[in-house]
Amino acid sequence: MYYFIVNQTSGHGRGGRVWKRIAAKLNHESVPHKVFFTEKPGHATSIVQQLITEYEQQLKEEAKQSKQANIDGVIAVGGDGTIQEVVNGLIDHPIPFGCIPAGSGNDFLRGLLGETKVELALERILKRRTHSRETQQQRIDIVRIGHRTCLTVVGIGFDGQIAKTANESKVKKWLNRVKLGRLCYIFSLLQVLGKYQPVDVEITIDGKKHCFSNVWLIAVANMPFYAGGMAICPQAKYNDGRLDVCIVHNLSRWQLLRLLPLVFSGRHVSKPGIDFYYGKKIEVTSASPLVVHGDGEIVGETPIQVSVQPDTLQLL
Numbered sequence: 001m002y003y004f005i006v007n008q009t010s011g012h013g014r015g016g017r018v019w020k021r022i023a024a025k026l027n028h029e030s031v032p033h034k035v036f037f038t039e040k041p042g043h044a045t046s047i048v049q050q051l052i053t054e055y056e057q058q059l060k061e062e063a064k065q066s067k068q069a070n071i072d073g074v075i076a077v078g079g080d081g082t083i084q085e086v087v088n089g090l091i092d093h094p095i096p097f098g099c100i101p102a103g104s105g106n107d108f109l110r111g112l113l114g115e116t117k118v119e120l121a122l123e124r125i126l127k128r129r130t131h132s133r134e135t136q137q138q139r140i141d142i143v144r145i146g147h148r149t150c151l152t153v154v155g156i157g158f159d160g161q162i163a164k165t166a167n168e169s170k171v172k173k174w175l176n177r178v179k180l181g182r183l184c185y186i187f188s189l190l191q192v193l194g195k196y197q198p199v200d201v202e203i204t205i206d207g208k209k210h211c212f213s214n215v216w217l218i219a220v221a222n223m224p225f226y227a228g229g230m231a232i233c234p235q236a237k238y239n240d241g242r243l244d245v246c247i248v249h250n251l252s253r254w255q256l257l258r259l260l261p262l263v264f265s266g267r268h269v270s271k272p273g274i275d276f277y278y279g280k281k282i283e284v285t286s287a288s289p290l291v292v293h294g295d296g297e298i299v300g301e302t303p304i305q306v307s308v309q310p311d312t313l314q315l316l
């Protein structure tokens, strides 16, 4: 049985429309499935936790009757926020995970498959269904921030503040309604760019301390992309057991603004003011608290510890 967790509000309503296409295909191919629709932030995690509790209960009962209960996979239909919530419910359980892109950014799928087409993602899931368990297994690294799990990029400082400003924006809902949600991020970026004060930061990577002055942002990446296709750490790989760290520092506001478009193609990497490091455990402390986002969702503020947990999430 495949369980689909659908956020109909993701991608400014795209989630609902994508699900209709998926449901038609699943019914056409007689794929056994059940669907749950999220009703509020955090709901996807509790749906998955509930599902697992019931499944474990069922396993105990069916073991007595030597039958077999089965979850063939849990599949998120939504954007990176929904994916993160589903994975947070699944983690530490050996249940395969899949996703269908229906958000506005879809950076997880972009990093995994190099593109974000709904049909391609579904085809991958359905193809794997007909393969043996062994060939189905692809495990990827995840990022841990305390008990929380992220998959793509953890952003600290400037971009954390942009995510916070955008999420709190009063016009966001209205812009979403008229399908101009991305404008909200541009407004937020310009708003934060005008006010943000870079700070001094201490970063400890696998026990080695590095000090930087006038830091705009630190990105800790398991996958290359964030913010809808910005290749902040183009070399990041989800199965190399390490995290890529990009530090942007000692730039004027104007220099930063000129650098931003280059990030989409990863051409920022060789520019002055950009440094890269690699490691398994990254600790960040700063002169004043900095906002931290993971996969675009606010996850806390500095001081913070981010680490990689290799080969953890089993993909469909």
Ligand SMILES: Nc1ncnc2c1ncn2[C@@H]1O[C@H](COP(=O)(O)OP(=O)(O)OP(=O)(O)O)[C@@H](O)[C@H]1O
Pocket (backbone or CB within 6 Å): 007, 008, 009, 010, 011, 012, 038, 039, 040, 041, 042, 043, 078, 079, 080, 081, 082, 083, 085, 102, 103, 104, 105, 106, 107, 295, 296, 297
């Ligand atoms: N029924 C709902 N109503 C409102 N918000 C919801 C609902 N269900 C889930 N959410 C929240 O919607 C938020 C955004 O979802 P998601 O990240 O999947 O879409 P997105 O922001 O459009 O895509 P992306 O992150 O790829 O840009 C998540 O934080 C999630 O908690």
